[in-house]
Amino acid sequence: MGVKSVRFNSDEDKALKALTDAFHMDTSGIIKKALWELYEDVQDAAVIEAFEVREDVGDTGFAPIDDLLDESGS
Numbered sequence: 070m071g072v073k074s075v076r077f078n079s080d081e082d083k084a085l086k087a088l089t090d091a092f093h094m095d096t097s098g099i100i101k102k103a104l105w106e107l108y109e110d111v112q113d114a115a116v117i118e119a120f121e122v123r124e125d126v127g128d129t130g131f132a133p134i135d136d137l138l139d140e141s142g143s
Contacts, residue, residue, distance in 0.1 A: 075100070 077085060088099045123129050 085096060085099060088094075089096060092099060092102070094102070120129070
């Protein structure tokens with residue numbers, strides 16, 4: 070585990086205080102939560118971009134809901 074030092078201006082410090090109060094978490098927990106949420110956003114954007122590329126070349130399609138729910142596998 071590494072230790073990181075982060076400097077906050079007064080507005081950022083107020084925002085951090087509001088978040089620690091709202092989520093009942095310590096500063097470290099709030100920063101970690103924000104980190105993972107941003108990382109998830111980046112990963113989601115990459116998946117969406119890859120889909121849009123496939124969609125642009127016509128490599129996507131739609132299936133009727135009945136085909137998706139068909140338990141027989143046919």
